[in-house]
Amino acid sequence: DAGVTQSPTHLIKTRGQQVTLRCSPKSGHDTVSWYQQALGQGPQFIFQYYEEEERQRGNFPDRFSGHQFPNYSSELNVNALLLGDSALYLCASSSTTVRSGNTIYFGEGSWLTVV
Amino acid sequence: AQSVTQLDSQVPVFEEAPVELRCNYSSSVSVYLFWYVQYPNQGLQLLLKYLSGSTLVESINGFEAEFNKSQTSFHLRKPSVHISDTAEYFCAVSDIGSGNTGKLIFGQGTTLQVKP
Numbered sequence: 001d002a003g004v005t006q007s008p009t010h011l012i013k014t015r016g017q018q019v020t021l022r023c024s025p026k027s028g029h030d031t032v033s034w035y036q037q038a039l040g041q042g043p044q045f046i047f048q049y050y051e052e053e054e055r056q057r058g059n060f061p062d063r064f065s066g067h068q069f070p071n072y073s074s075e076l077n078v079n080a081l082l083l084g085d086s087a088l089y090l091c092a093s094s095s096t097t098v099r100s101g102n103t104i105y106f107g108e109g110s111w112l113t114v115v
Numbered sequence: 116a117q118s119v120t121q122l123d124s125q126v127p128v129f130e131e132a133p134v135e136l137r138c139n140y141s142s143s144v145s146v147y148l149f150w151y152v153q154y155p156n157q158g159l160q161l162l163l164k165y166l167s168g169s170t171l172v173e174s175i176n177g178f179e180a181e182f183n184k185s186q187t188s189f190h191l192r193k194p195s196v197h198i199s200d201t202a203e204y205f206c207a208v209s210d211i212g213s214g215n216t217g218k219l220i221f222g223q224g225t226t227l228q229v230k231p
Contacts, residue, residue, distance in 0.1 A: 004158075033218070042119075042205050042221030043159070056218050090158055092219075104219070106151075106158040 002027065004093050004107035012113045013081050021076040021110045025093030029105070031055075032074040034066060035090040037109070043090055049074050050096065078112075086114045117142040117208050121222035129230050130198055136191040136225045138206030146208040148189040149219065150180055153203040162204070165189065201229045 005024045013019050025032050031050045035043035045058035049068035068074045072093075078085055088109040122137040140146065147166050151159040163174040170182040180191045189206060206222040 035219075040224075042207075042223050043219070045218045045220070048218065058218065092159075103161055103164075106160070108156075108158040 004091055004105050006089075006091050006107040006110050008110055009108070010111045010113075012115060014115055015081055015083060017081050018077065018079045019081060019112060021078075021089050021091075021112070023074045023076070023091030023093075023107060025072050025074070025091075026105050029093035029095045030072050031094045031096055032068060032072065033092040033094070033104070034074070034076045035092065036060075037088040037090055039087070046076070081114045083114050086112060088112075117144075117146060117210060117220045119206050119208055119220055119222035121204075121206055121225045123225050124223065125226045125228065127228045127230060128196055131195045133194050134192065134196050134200075134227065136204050136206075136227065138189045138191065138222060140187050140189065140206070140208050142187075142208060142210065145211045147211060148180075148182055149207040149209075150174075150178070150189070150191050151205045151207060151221075153205065153224075155202075159205065162191070196227070196229050198229050198231060200227060202227060 003026050007022045033048040034046040037043040046060050047057040048055050052068045063079045065077045090109045091107045092104045094104045118141045120139045128134045149164045150162040152162045153159050163172045165172050165182045173179045178193045182189050203224045203226050205224050207219040209217045209219050
């Protein structure tokens with residue numbers, strides 16, 4: 001059983017460009033959340049998707065957008081990249097069908113460097 | 116809104132010594148509490164969590180944490196550490212209204228450095 005898978009693992013972009021990161025949740029999970037982890041910091045919540053809709057959002061600008069597909073996989077898009085967007089982007093998946101004792105699983109992340 | 120403060124950015128300790136990683140939180144609502152571990156170049160792994168019931172929770176690899184509501188703390192302890200415990204540890208909370216799979220608020224992390 002594959003866990004949470006993310007792609008690409010590493011990428012380098014130039015300021016002003018756009019980037020798309022992808023996430024496949026753990027089998028049986030229907031909810032996907034995205035986090036940004038800057039170097040030396042704790043992860044910060046970007047947003048969460050369930051039933052192909054954004055359900056919760058953190059304090060991130062509209063340059064950050066996402067999408068969830070019918071198969072529960074998700075994309076994170078960042079437009080007009082800034083140097084400060086350089087970070088590890090983590091995808092987390094969970095299930096709404098088992099509420100008690102449920103666990104959030106994280107992928108290994110996508111390292112984004114903006115130059 | 117919630118916030119999490121991890122009181123130590125780095126904790127150096129010798130192998131087989133006990134260790135405590137401190138975590139305090141602030142919230143106007145009831146919360147769930149979590150400890151995650153991150154090994155170099157890897158994602159986060161859940162170490163243990165407090166949802167309800169007994170305030171002392173344990174992990175399978177010897178860590179334990181105690182929820183103290185009056186002190187709003189959730190400190191992580193291990194009586195004897197191994198070299199393999201060297202990693203970054205994150206304390207996190209989520210408000211009960213979001214469910215235990217909702218938005219997580221993380222602390223800044225504590226680097227545990229176990230020396231031989």
